[in-house]
Amino acid sequence: MDIPRRYKSMFVLPGLITLVLIIIFPLLFTIRVSFSSWNVSSPQMDFVGVANYVTMLSDGRFWAGTLRLVLLAGGTVLIQYVLGFGLALLVWRNVLGRRLWRVLFLVPMMTTPVVMAAIWQTIFHESLGPVNDLLGRLGLEPVRWLTEAGPAVVALMTVEVWQWTPFMFLLMLAGLLSLPKEPFMAAAIDGAGAWRTFREVTFPLMAPVSVSAVIIRLIEASKLSDTVYVLTSGGPGSATESPGYYLYIRALKEQQTGYGGSLSLTYLILMIVTLTVVAALLARALKVKGDS
Structure with a gap:
């Protein structure tokens, strides 16, 4: 018996109402706010x-932060992908204690940013942190990890890679476990070695999962703000300031x-x-590879 259309x-309706309340209404309200002078001294919109x-077009701090985040997100996601894929390959094989390794690799992701x-702020502390203590034992000069621009960026990238590589590992391992066995059996019959099997069988079969994993992580990395707030507060100066943290400040x-609304919409x-273009380029590269 078919369900009447009105009941369908x-x-x-509940899902549609929820969507309107948590997405559409805030978006429309932000658009309205962005065209107003709403601030602490002028409560009227x-x-x-x-x-x-x-004003935003000439805001060099916002554009510098956006470019900085693009480079930082691209670099960290690439490192996360390589490390996550490598760890997934290790656990995928019959290594000793692989169930334990699966759990241990996920521990950083279980902790809030x-x-x-x-x-990590304690670890990178200039005088009390174990990192500089280790450098001192090796006869090297201590590094001002959180008070110099270059080291601060490295510290921020380290935290991001440490926390979110497990996420990439989880996605890549799930993809590896779902691969068909026939192509690997054919490669073994042909006498293909480990590297050739990875290059011609494993990596091409994992391409769809790889694209999805990279896009998901890029989306999440584009929202970076909480780690910046706690680790460096955007400093030194604005060397590690992300657009999300700058929006919080303004x-x-x-x-x-009102100005914050215009920044957030832009x-x-x-x-x-950007993410649409990246996804299209990755999908195109995947299609070309599959056709070849």
Whole structure:
């Protein structure tokens, strides 16, 4: 017996209402706020047209932070992919205690970013941290990990790689476990070695999973702010400041809500366009590889 059409619509209605409440309404409200002068000194949402967007175009701090995040996210996600894939390959094989290794590799991901950043802040402490202590034992000079621009970026990337490589590992291991056995049996019959099997069988078969994993991590990396807040507070200066943290400063700390709305919408559009282009390029490369 077919369910009447009106009852089918009722099943969809709760999900539609939830979608409107948690996504569409905040987005529309942010668009309205971005065209206003709403801030702590002017609680009224007076319409100012595109004034906030004109100001944003000359905001070098915002654009520098966006470019910085693109480079940082690209670098960390690439490292996470290589390490995660490598660890997944090790556990995929019949190594001793592989169930234990699976659990241990996931421990960093189980910790919240704020707690993880606080732990690493102690590890990178200039005078009390174990990293500089180890460098001293090796006869090397201590590094100002959190107070110099270059080392601070390295420290931030280290924390990101440490925490989110397990996520990449989990996705890649799931992909490896779902691969068919026939291509590997054929490669063994042909006398292919380990490297040739990986290059011509494993990696091509894992390409769809690889693309999905990289895109998911890029989306998450584009929202980087909590780790920056705890680890470096965007410093030294603005050397590690991400757009998310800058939005927090302008919209919440300085309470320039209208301007913060314009920044957030612009950043959202930039990320959607960038990730769409990256996904298309990866899909195209995958198609070309599959055709060849």
